[in-house]
Amino acid sequence: xxIRDTLEGYGIVSRLFHWLMAIAIxxxxxxxxxxxxxxxxxxxxxxxxxxxxxxxxxxxxxxxVRWLWxxxxxxxxSDDLTPAERKISNVVHWGFYVLLLxxxxxxxxxxxxxGESIDVFGWFSVPSIFRMPGLEDRAGYIxxxxxxxxxxxxVVHTLxxxxxxxxxxxxxxxxxxxxxxxxxxxxxDNSQ
Amino acid sequence: xxxxxxxLAVALFASVGSPSAMAADYVIDTTNAHASITFKVSxxxxxxxxxxxDKFSGTxxxxxxxxxxxxxxxxxxxxxxxxxxxxxxxxxxAADLLDTDMFPTAKFESTAVKSTDGNKATITGNLTLxxxxxxxxxxxxxxxxxxxxxGGYRDGFTGTTKITLADYGILRNLGPATKDxxxxxxIEGVRK
Numbered sequence: 001x002x003i004r005d006t007l008e009g010y011g012i013v014s015r016l017f018h019w020l021m022a023i024a025i026x027x028x029x030x031x032x033x034x035x036x037x038x039x040x041x042x043x044x045x046x047x048x049x050x051x052x053x054x055x056x057x058x059x060x061x062x063x064x065v066r067w068l069w070x071x072x073x074x075x076x077x078s079d080d081l082t083p084a085e086r087k088i089s090n091v092v093h094w095g096f097y098v099l100l101l102x103x104x105x106x107x108x109x110x111x112x113x114x115g116e117s118i119d120v121f122g123w124f125s126v127p128s129i130f131r132m133p134g135l136e137d138r139a140g141y142i143x144x145x146x147x148x149x150x151x152x153x154x155v156v157h158t159l160x161x162x163x164x165x166x167x168x169x170x171x172x173x174x175x176x177x178x179x180x181x182x183x184x185x186x187x188x189d190n191s192q
Numbered sequence: 193x194x195x196x197x198x199x200l201a202v203a204l205f206a207s208v209g210s211p212s213a214m215a216a217d218y219v220i221d222t223t224n225a226h227a228s229i230t231f232k233v234s235x236x237x238x239x240x241x242x243x244x245x246d247k248f249s250g251t252x253x254x255x256x257x258x259x260x261x262x263x264x265x266x267x268x269x270x271x272x273x274x275x276x277x278x279x280x281x282x283x284x285x286a287a288d289l290l291d292t293d294m295f296p297t298a299k300f301e302s303t304a305v306k307s308t309d310g311n312k313a314t315i316t317g318n319l320t321l322x323x324x325x326x327x328x329x330x331x332x333x334x335x336x337x338x339x340x341x342x343g344g345y346r347d348g349f350t351g352t353t354k355i356t357l358a359d360y361g362i363l364r365n366l367g368p369a370t371k372d373x374x375x376x377x378x379i380e381g382v383r384k
Contacts, residue, residue, distance in 0.1 A: 136281070
């Protein structure tokens with residue numbers, strides 16, 4: 001099993017990052033929508049936001065490590081794509097990094113604006129580094145806005161992947177699911 | 193010269209004859225925070241949470257010989273709600289509680305003052321909160337007054353009243369013990 005990415009496909013680390021974060025992001029979106037509507041007397045009134053915060057901090061860490069991993073690995077060639085598709089997919093992929101970063105940092109600011117730190121599942125604590133009265137409102141607005149933006153982008157990304165899989169019948173979705181196929185030779189021939 | 197003499201005479205008469213002969217106007221000393229609008233609300237019936245509105249302004253007129261002619265006007269910036277926890281304050285400002293985007297100011301205008309005994313009085317007036325105006329009665333007390341050490345003249349009051357959140361259309365369920373809010377007002381004014 002390949003750990004690193006190659007020109008032919010994604011290694012296990014990238015694929016795990018992709019699918020685990022995909023599940024976490026959709027889960028966090030649903031959790032976020034649900035938890036802000038909880039009644040004060042709900043047993044989850046405190047627990048749900050705490051879990052959301054803690055997991056959010058882990059996801060922020062994961063996002064940074066994932067980006068470093070991306071930067072340290074070769075990018076698999078996408079010769080299944082037309083030049084226009086390649087451009088758009090590039091924008092979408094980088095869009096995810098930017099939107100997720102803003103989303104998670106804004107979430108962090110909501111919780112730490114008044115000097116409180118975030119105790120991540122009791123494992124470690126993320127201190128407050130930025131204080132500004134009223135920031136929690138602005139950060140909350142940004143957090144909501146970017147949460148919807150991330151999900152909108154994820155829907156576009158999913159539809160594109162399904163289109164490639166079922167309509168174009170190429171390997172764009174397949175290679176994110178299973179590792180590089182043993183056909184590097186023919187790929188190279190195609191690209192020339 | 194004659195006009196000057198008349199002005200002097202008027203000034204002398206005013207300074208000798210007028211102290212407390214007619215109501216004087218005061219500005220509530222929010223600049224140096226010798227006034228506060230605090231509230232007390234039950235947490236689950238187990239304890240009291242104390243909060244306050246950090247920003248407000250107002251004026252009053254007061255005549256110690258005829259306190260029943262007194263008047264008071266206060267305008268409160270509801271976005272300045274402060275319970276010493278940014279996340280809770282964010283929620284207090286949100287649409288299901290104070291809804292400060294829609295209702296950024298609350299207002300109190302007295303309609304009648306009635307002395308009870310000694311330095312005590314009941315102040316009746318209209319409180320506008322969350323877009324709803326209702327009559328309330330404040331139990332007030334004149335704490336003290338006189339020349340301050342810096343050339344001004346001050347009078348100070350304290351008062352309490354109780355409001356029911358549902359009366360003002362604030363319908364969020366915070367539990368059976370948390371239907372009412374006690375307001376504790378401390379007002380010091382500087383004579384204009």
